[in-house]
Amino acid sequence: MDGVAGRARLLALDWGSTHLRAYLLGADGVRLDERDADAGASTMNGDARAYEAALEDVAGHWLAARPDLPIVACGMVGSQHGWREAPYAACPAGAADLAGALARVDAGGRTVAIVPGVSCRGEDGVPDVIRGEETQIVGALAMQPDLAAASTLVLPGTHSKWASVEDGRIVRFSTYMTGELFALLRAHSVLGRLMQGEDAPLEQGFDAGVRAAAGSAGLTHQLFAVRTLGLTGELAPAALSGYLSGLLIGSEIDAALRARAPDGAAAPRPLSVALVGAPALTALYERALALRGVTSVRRLDNTAPAGLWRLAAAAGLITDLEGSP
Amino acid sequence: MDGVAGRARLLALDWGSTHLRAYLLGADGVRLDERDADAGASTMNGDARAYEAALEDVAGHWLAARPDLPIVACGMVGSQHGWREAPYAACPAGAADLAGALARVDAGGRTVAIVPGVSCRGEDGVPDVIRGEETQIVGALAMQPDLAAASTLVLPGTHSKWASVEDGRIVRFSTYMTGELFALLRAHSVLGRLMQGEDAPLEQGFDAGVRAAAGSAGLTHQLFAVRTLGLTGELAPAALSGYLSGLLIGSEIDAALRARAPDGAAAPRPLSVALVGAPALTALYERALALRGVTSVRRLDNTAPAGLWRLAAAAGLITDLEGSP
Numbered sequence: 001m002d003g004v005a006g007r008a009r010l011l012a013l014d015w016g017s018t019h020l021r022a023y024l025l026g027a028d029g030v031r032l033d034e035r036d037a038d039a040g041a042s043t044m045n046g047d048a049r050a051y052e053a054a055l056e057d058v059a060g061h062w063l064a065a066r067p068d069l070p071i072v073a074c075g076m077v078g079s080q081h082g083w084r085e086a087p088y089a090a091c092p093a094g095a096a097d098l099a100g101a102l103a104r105v106d107a108g109g110r111t112v113a114i115v116p117g118v119s120c121r122g123e124d125g126v127p128d129v130i131r132g133e134e135t136q137i138v139g140a141l142a143m144q145p146d147l148a149a150a151s152t153l154v155l156p157g158t159h160s161k162w163a164s165v166e167d168g169r170i171v172r173f174s175t176y177m178t179g180e181l182f183a184l185l186r187a188h189s190v191l192g193r194l195m196q197g198e199d200a201p202l203e204q205g206f207d208a209g210v211r212a213a214a215g216s217a218g219l220t221h222q223l224f225a226v227r228t229l230g231l232t233g234e235l236a237p238a239a240l241s242g243y244l245s246g247l248l249i250g251s252e253i254d255a256a257l258r259a260r261a262p263d264g265a266a267a268p269r270p271l272s273v274a275l276v277g278a279p280a281l282t283a284l285y286e287r288a289l290a291l292r293g294v295t296s297v298r299r300l301d302n303t304a305p306a307g308l309w310r311l312a313a314a315a316g317l318i319t320d321l322e323g324s325p
Numbered sequence: 326m327d328g329v330a331g332r333a334r335l336l337a338l339d340w341g342s343t344h345l346r347a348y349l350l351g352a353d354g355v356r357l358d359e360r361d362a363d364a365g366a367s368t369m370n371g372d373a374r375a376y377e378a379a380l381e382d383v384a385g386h387w388l389a390a391r392p393d394l395p396i397v398a399c400g401m402v403g404s405q406h407g408w409r410e411a412p413y414a415a416c417p418a419g420a421a422d423l424a425g426a427l428a429r430v431d432a433g434g435r436t437v438a439i440v441p442g443v444s445c446r447g448e449d450g451v452p453d454v455i456r457g458e459e460t461q462i463v464g465a466l467a468m469q470p471d472l473a474a475a476s477t478l479v480l481p482g483t484h485s486k487w488a489s490v491e492d493g494r495i496v497r498f499s500t501y502m503t504g505e506l507f508a509l510l511r512a513h514s515v516l517g518r519l520m521q522g523e524d525a526p527l528e529q530g531f532d533a534g535v536r537a538a539a540g541s542a543g544l545t546h547q548l549f550a551v552r553t554l555g556l557t558g559e560l561a562p563a564a565l566s567g568y569l570s571g572l573l574i575g576s577e578i579d580a581a582l583r584a585r586a587p588d589g590a591a592a593p594r595p596l597s598v599a600l601v602g603a604p605a606l607t608a609l610y611e612r613a614l615a616l617r618g619v620t621s622v623r624r625l626d627n628t629a630p631a632g633l634w635r636l637a638a639a640a641g642l643i644t645d646l647e648g649s650p
Contacts, residue, residue: 080556123542124537124542126547126554127553127556127557127559128549175553176543176545176549177514177515177545177546177548180514181545184514188513189505189506190484190502215449216580216583217449217499217584218501218579218581218583219543219544219545219576220501221499221580222451223502223506224501225451228451228452228453228500229451231405231452232452234452248545251543251544251545252543252545254543255543255546256543258541258543259541
């Protein structure tokens with residue numbers, strides 16, 4: 001028997017739209033091994049055999065050695081057009097709520113448990129959803145338990161999420177299309193024409209963009225400055241991507257802080273913020289938050305494996321194995 | 326001699342990024358004939374011979390009959406990468422200022438006079454520019470002289486412009502990337518996926534989008550509702566384009582009205598607004614303005630020919646012709 005697989009307790013799958021990340025987790029959720037694949041849910045067309053084949057491809061060697069290994073997955077694999085829909089759990093939702101609502105799908109005799117997404121309704125009456133991020137949040141709380149009482153978790157990305165956690169549960173959250181807008185505007189809009197290539201560092205111009213976002217002129221106007229500042233030479237071509245990034249991230253942060261300010265107060269109450277995501281991105285958010293006076297910020301990298309472990313444990317999927325250390 | 330060309334006084338060219346519209350204008354600027362071509366400035370790569378060939382192609386038959394006809398052009402033909410740069414005139418700028426700053430380029434022995442764009446600096450210190458719209462504004466003021474004293478001219482489009490006119494001159498303006506964002510988000514973003522085709526009418530869902538834009542949750546968050554309202558079925562697929570359009574136009578209008586409100590006032594002072602552009606688009610803006618309580622609104626269609634006529638006259642290009650009626 002494969003030595004690493006022999007010590008495994010859980011196969012944890014972070015299965016998003018574009019990527020599948022498989023983690024082999026041992027006692028206490030320690031990462032024993034991991035593999036990535038491009039087999040994102042968006043490439044599967046909802047075809048169960050395609051999902052099964054992708055699982056076999058990424059984790060077959062582990063599962064051959066350990067047919068009994070429990071499997072838990074989160075992300076778009078559980079969407080309406082995924083492998084098996086895991087309907088959204090309503091806020092407030094904590095680990096116990098999510099673990100009690102796992103969907104299950106058969107994969108050639110094995111069972112894959114799928115974590116539900118979470119839904120809420122904003123103060124504006126509009127519904128909002130997360131799928132995958134709930135598991136990252138559960139993981140962050142497992143890794144840093146002092147966040148559970150009351151904190152704001154920010155998960156930057158294509159669709160950034162700001163979640164309020166109270167008493168260990170997600171009580172509300174909001175989505176911001178920041179990353180998608182950045183990519184679209186850089187690739188397809190008039191704003192991208194004067195920019196340097198995609199490898200331009202985002203730090204240059206970033207602070208100026210964050211500051212500009214604080215004005216009241218409206219984002220659809222502020223964005224045009226990326227063009228005019230470039231045309232007039234007031235910003236160097238190398239600084240235009242960073243300025244755009246600062247505008248969009250600053251706009252997101254301002255809206256999110258406004259939503260968290262006590263009624264009528266100009267400034268938000270002191271926030272305990274945890275940024276969860278890739279270090280290059282959370283560093284930009286930390287920088288922008290500092291420009292807004294929010295300095296009680298910590299940064300966490302990949303919390304999905306810890307979340308999957310915590311949810312599998314709460315669902316009773318992880319049992320003591322004979323002979324385990 | 327061609328009868329129509331014989332009565333012509335001016336060849337007026339509205340030469341934008343994507344289209345060239347040529348108008349043969351007679352006494353008092355009356356439209357005698359017109360032709361459109363796809364020969365937009367963005368397809369010319371700054372090549373003078375390409376511009377000359379496009380002019381010959383669209384207007385050669387008129388010019389053969391009337392080699393003496395004065396020619397005036399506005400739009401991206403005068404940009405940095407156009408046929409001949411007509412540098413931006415600074416605000417405040419009226420017809421006399423623009424007519425005094427025409428650039429000139431030789432086209433096979435004929436002279437084409439090119440109208441400069443206009444630049445200004447917003448209260449946020451950021452530069453802004455228009456090119457082509459200054460001529461539409463001059464045309465609107467020529468067609469409806471009561472607008473000249475004090476009015477707000479709104480030119481919706483890919484890059485919407487809000488211009489303040491005082492004493493017949495453009496004193497300040499702001500650009501909003503409303504149309505470009507709408508096209509990008511519909512074609513390339515996650516928001517387009519649930520939508521019906523591009524021929525879906527924009528009226529359905531539009532008012533709800535305009536109302537949603539009035540909230541304080543931030544545009545990058547509000548946009549995501551196009552997805553969630555579609556996912557939950559709270560908006561029909563046919564209503565999603567209209568909702569997106571309402572969000573973006575509502576956001577533009579709110580920002581522009583905010584900029585025009587007296588300091589500290591919640592509501593803007595009564596505005597005299599003229600919407601200039603394609604009827605289907607100005608109708609949507611009129612509808613959104615009404616939802617914000619702005620009802621003193623008039624709509625004008627294509628004002629560029631009137632603007633080109635007015636500027637050519639102010640520059641002394643139009644002379645009385647022997648034998649003209």
